Structures are given as structure tokens and as C-alpha cells.
Amino acid sequence: MTLVQSTSQERRAVQEDATFSHFHGFPETTLLESGKLPIAEIAKLAMREGQYTNPLYRVHRWFARRLGSQFRSILTGLSLSAAETSRFWDTLLGDVPLDGAVVLDPFVGGGTSLVEAMRCGAYVIGYDIDPVATFITRFELQAAACNPESGEIAELRGSIATQIAPFHRTKVKGREHEVLHHFWVERRTCRSCGTTFEIHPHFQLASSKEKRLQWAFCKACHEVYELPIERKEIHCRCGTRTRIRQGTLNRGKVGCPTCGNITGLADRGDSSTPPKWRLFAHEYIEQNPSGVTRHFKKATKEDCICYGKASRLLKEIEDSEGLFAPMREIPTDSRSDQRPIIHGFRRYRDLFNDRQLLHLTLLGKAIAAVAEPRVRRLLAMAFSEHLTTNCMYTAYAFGYPIFRRFLTILLIHQ
Ligand SMILES: C[S@@+](CC[C@H](N)C(=O)[O-])C[C@H]1O[C@@H](n2cnc3c(N)ncnc32)[C@H](O)[C@@H]1O
Ligand SMILES: [Zn+2]
Ligand SMILES: [Zn+2]
Structure with a gap:
């Protein structure tokens, strides 16, 4: 890159x-x-x-x-x-x-x-x-x-948005909406009993003190519920009971929900394997006469198909034009902080999912082709900054304009 x-x-x-x-x-x-x-x-x-x-x-x-x-x-x-x-x-x-x-x-x-x-x-x-x-x-x-209103920037934004936008849409009751965030969770297989489970610190996506509401999801089927903020449990239509605050991750320790075996979050056994992810929810926006409202929903089969299309398009582009995102390994020498390597991210590429890599490839190539050096540098700066939130090593902070860099509940932010 x-x-x-x-x-x-x-x-x-x-x-x-x-x-x-x-x-x-x-x-x-x-x-x-x-x-x-x-x-x-x-x-x-x-x-x-x-x-x-x-x-x-x-x-x-x-x-x-x-x-x-x-x-x-x-x-x-x-x-x-x-x-x-x-x-x-x-x-x-x-x-x-x-x-x-x-x-x-x-x-x-x-x-x-x-x-x-x-x-x-x-x-x-x-x-x-x-x-x-x-x-x-x-x-x-x-x-x-620098002039952020330059025609070249507007043109680039328009052309890349047209290519990327179809991969950030979701359907609710037959109507299409724009997705603001995709939520991914790491899945791990218990070394003691062999069960594969999701590592959630809790089962809440977001909460609002002003509205006295929370958005929480069922631990079995991921159905999202809007609930009073003090509610502790979900009784899902699928028959599962979820204690909202009782996730499978607590203070850096991961607990297997089947056998109770506890391991460290960074204790990955074979640390050379990148984390395995599952898409489980979305935050989408709805346009209405009074403006825009934000909502949450579980990820459906159709949403996974949409992601699969992004994966295939990335492969086609990379097969014909070569890799834009580097395969290079993250240096391990002289590090004072072992993250993100201890979390299984060995190569820079591992930090991104395929939809993010597609977005970064299309956008990065277009920026590299910008002729005017000042405009190119301005865009490169914005590109570099947005890598920190358009990656799998970031967490969602509802209600804040900032994102903590950590894993488990992950997102992409367009
Ligand atoms: C904390 S920043 C200081 C920034 C600024 N001077 C200030 O006071 O806000 C320290 C910087 O020193 C740089 N640095 C460390 N060792 C260096 C070296 N041997 N030669 C040049 N820069 C170095 C680091 O990359 C880092 O950006
Ligand atoms: Zn359920
Ligand atoms: Zn187990």
C-alpha cells in the first residue's frame, strides 16, 4: 500500500x-x-x-x-x-x-x-x-x-462511493437502508470441549442515558431488542435467555459457555492463525421526513451474501491487478507492546476483512492516481487516519465521536 x-x-x-x-x-x-x-x-x-x-x-x-x-x-x-x-x-x-x-x-x-x-x-x-x-x-x-473542496476530491469521492455503497446496504421489511456500522465478533474453539463460541464482553450493542434505552441482542440468534436501559435479561423469541451483562469475555479472560474453561484473550494456542470472525449485526440509517434515525438489526443470510459479493470482487481485482494491501508481516522485533500480534494479527492484511480491503483497494488506488501532489497528500493523510477505524481492531463507542481501538465488537465505519 x-x-x-x-x-x-x-x-x-x-x-x-x-x-x-x-x-x-x-x-x-x-x-x-x-x-x-x-x-x-x-x-x-x-x-x-x-x-x-x-x-x-x-x-x-x-x-x-x-x-x-x-x-x-x-x-x-x-x-x-x-x-x-x-x-x-x-x-x-x-x-x-x-x-x-x-x-x-x-x-x-x-x-x-x-x-x-x-x-x-x-x-x-x-x-x-x-x-x-x-x-x-x-x-x-x-x-x-490545501483546498478540501477541490473538484478532483469531489470526483474521487463520487466515483468510489458509487462502487462501494452497494456493499453497505441492508434490507429491513423489504426496504433498503444504508449501513453505518457492521458488527463482527471473534469466534474461538474451546481447547477443552471443542465447542466454537463467540467472544462478547456483553450482549449490548449500544445504550442511551438520555433516552433511557439500550439495544441488546440474543446470544443464540443475535435478534436485536430495544429495551429499557435497566433491563438485565432478554427472553428471546427463539427461546434463549440472555443475561445482557454476562458475556464470554471478562477482564481479558475468555470463558467457554459450554464447559466453563477459562483462557486468556491473548492465549490463542497457535498464534499464527488470524482471528475467525462472524458478522452478527448492523447499525443502519433510515431517512425520514424529520431527518435521519439510527437503528440496529441482526445480520441476515442476505447480509452475508452481500459480504460474499465484496469478497469475490476483491479477489477478481487482486487476481487481475495484483495486491494493493500489503502481505507484509507486522515487525515483531523490538516491540514494547506485543499488540496486535498477540491477538493473531500477524500480517498487516489480517487487520482488515475482505469488504474493508475492497474499500481500501479501490480508494487507495484512486488516491495514488491523483495527479496534484498537495491534493494527493491531503487524501493520503485522510486515508491513513481512517485505517484505524476501518479495520478489525477497533471497537464501537455509541454516542461518542471516538473509537477505542480494541477487538471483540468490531465495525467498519464508512
Ligand atoms: C513524544 S514525541 C515528541 C513530539 C514533540 N517534540 C512534542 O514535544 O510534542 C517524540 C518523538 O521522537 C521520535 N524519535 C524517537 N527517537 C528518535 C530518534 N532517534 N531520532 C529522531 N526522532 C526520534 C519519535 O518517533 C516521536 O515522534
Ligand atoms: Zn434468540
Ligand atoms: Zn469448552
């Missing part, structure tokens, strides 16, 4: 189209060095920023991102002398005068340091051992020049 070539140049992020002006130097003793920065007030500002971070810093996730206000405070403290405590807030909220200064971050990470320095007029340079970090940073530094 190569959208952007990685070379040693890729480990560097500098500001394009910078205009140089003369920098008069930092004060002899800066406010930052004097130790008189108003730390408590800066922390309050940072807390507020943390509630709603700058959208630029949400374009692509990066671990351990510091907030813009923290860097701007440091830069403000650098631009003032130790005697200028009273000018701190006016300067921070106005113009921090770093015109022509050069700011270097040799471990640039998500790029916040450089973006904030650039906003203060500095010429910025960043390096990182990880080319993804410099790719993100370079994008952030050039974002103002």
Missing part, C-alpha cells in the same frame, strides 16, 4: 514557501528562563483547549501530543524578557514576535511545536525517525494551502 514514497527526505519536515526576515534575537534572559511563567493559568487554558482541540491537530492521530497552548506559552516566554511578566497574556493572545527566528524540533512527533512556532512567524524545521510523524507535520504546516 504505497501512497507516498518514504525516503530519508521523508524524515524531515520544513516549511515550504517561507519568507525570511531578520530576527533580532531573544532577550538576554527570557521570561521562560526566569521561571516566572504563569503555569497555573496556562494549565487552565490547556485544560480548556483539551476539551476541544484545534481541528488541525485531529487530522491525524499521534501519540503523546502536547497542546498548542503549551507551545505557544513557551514561545511567548522566549520572546519576552524576564522583566516583562505583565506582558505575557497580551503577547500570547496577540502576536508572538518570532519573525525570522529558526525553530528546530529534532523529535517532531505530531508537529504541534512547529505549527505553533510557524504561527509566531518563525521558520521551522523538524525531524523524526518515524516518517509518519514528518508526513503529518508537513501536512499540518501546509494545510492552509
